[in-house]
Amino acid sequence: MGRAGEGEEEGLPLFETRVGKKSRVAYRIFGFTVFIGICMIWVYRLTHIPTAEQGRWAWIGMFMAELWFGFYWIITLSARLNVTYRYPFKHRLITRYGDKLPAVDIFVCTADAEIEPPTMVINTVLSVMSYDYPPEKLSIYLSDDGGSEFTFYALMEASQFSKHWIPFCKKFRVEPRSPAAYFSQNFNQQDPKLAEEWLATKILIDGRKPSAVDEDGHQLPTLVYLAREKRPQCPHNIKAGSMNALIRVSSEISNAPIILNLDCDMYSNDSDAIKEALCFFMDEKHGHKTSHVQHPQSCNNITKNDIFSRQC
Numbered sequence: 001m002g003r004a005g006e007g008e009e010e011g012l013p014l015f016e017t018r019v020g021k022k023s024r025v026a027y028r029i030f031g032f033t034v035f036i037g038i039c040m041i042w043v044y045r046l047t048h049i050p051t052a053e054q055g056r057w058a059w060i061g062m063f064m065a066e067l068w069f070g071f072y073w074i075i076t077l078s079a080r081l082n083v084t085y086r087y088p089f090k091h092r093l094i095t096r097y098g099d100k101l102p103a104v105d106i107f108v109c110t111a112d113a114e115i116e117p118p119t120m121v122i123n124t125v126l127s128v129m130s131y132d133y134p135p136e137k138l139s140i141y142l143s144d145d146g147g148s149e150f151t152f153y154a155l156m157e158a159s160q161f162s163k164h165w166i167p168f169c170k171k172f173r174v175e176p177r178s179p180a181a182y183f184s185q186n187f188n189q190q191d192p193k194l195a196e197e198w199l200a201t202k203i204l205i206d207g208r209k210p211s212a213v214d215e216d217g218h219q220l221p222t223l224v225y226l227a228r229e230k231r232p233q234c235p236h237n238i239k240a241g242s243m244n245a246l247i248r249v250s251s252e253i254s255n256a257p258i259i260l261n262l263d264c265d266m267y268s269n270d271s272d273a274i275k276e277a278l279c280f281f282m283d284e285k286h287g288h289k290t291s292h293v294q295h296p297q298s299c300n301n302i303t304k305n306d307i308f309s310r311q312c
């Protein structure tokens with residue numbers, strides 16, 4: 001391809017893994033003290049076995065519970081002993097692959113227009129339609145297990161709105177690219193109506209057509225709506241079932257080698273998320289060992305004073 005800078009970049013990895021040394025030491029000290037505490041509880045139980053009259057059954061119950069929670073804690077802790085951080089180098093990815101980047105199919109799942117209002121769903125769709133990635137290589141599929149007319153209508157409107165929203169995002173480097181998150185507005189829920197047509201696949205924007213352009217004349221990503229048939233007597237397998245339906249439909253339309261999956265309530269808050277994930281798949285040395293990349297999630301509706309709510 002002969003792009004500038006290709007020579008010096010060649011051979012360099014597309015991502016780096018670093019071990020979190022500071023947090024590792026602190027976590028090990030913390031883990032060790034808790035482990036000593038757990039052992040002391042076990043020792044206490046074993047050295048204080050009551051007689052049958054003193055409540056042997058209660059003792060057995062307590063000891064079982066403490067054994068289980070102790071082992072559960074050790075298993076959980078061991079998964080966190082080696083904290084590692086991964087750093088993708090997306091500029092290297094662009095320099096190295098340029099216009100040879102792979103196509104990406106994006107699957108968004110929704111199931112119930114009342115619990116998951118169409119405004120939220122299309123905000124997620126718009127956030128992924130405006131990724132900083134060649135639009136001709138992007139196809140977005142919305143699986144609507146509720147078969148809601150409202151969701152379909154909202155998606156149709158979103159397909160029109162994207163013609164203004166995508167150039168706006170790219171021009172002003174908007175982040176995040178979910179319109180709702182960007183404008184920080186509250187949307188009201190709408191009552192859904194049952195769709196008359198339960199099995200439907202509709203291509204709202206066909207990125208291959210010359211007419212699929214935004215207001216700046218740039219190509220738009222492909223946008224597909226899919227509502228699969230669900231029957232009471234057949235297990236529909238929830239999200240996994242809709243993912244299977246999405247794979248079958250997308251293999252006929254775009255058939256991209258990379259699939260990105262989002263729940264409809266997870267908008268993307270980084271327009272470079274695809275490029276970052278691709279660094280792990282396309283690294284020459286380690287890429288073939290990677291089958292999944294999980295992006296970190298951050299929740300923005302957690303309660304501050306609830307000790308059980310957490311930053312995920």
Ligand SMILES: O=c1ccn([C@@H]2O[C@H](COP(=O)(O)OP(=O)(O)O[C@H]3O[C@H](CO)[C@@H](O)[C@H](O)[C@H]3O)[C@@H](O)[C@H]2O)c(=O)[nH]1
Pocket residue numbers: 109110111112116143145236237238239242262263264265
């Ligand atoms: O019949 C169904 C039911 C659900 N969904 C979708 O599946 C996703 C997850 O379902 P939800 O009930 O919201 O589960 P959560 O606990 O919020 O989601 C977590 O837990 C799920 C089950 O473990 C995982 O699939 C999700 O990725 C993970 O975010 C949502 O987008 C739903 O719209 C469908 O597509 N069809």
Ligand SMILES: [Mn+2]
Pocket residue numbers: 263265
């Ligand atoms: Mn959910």
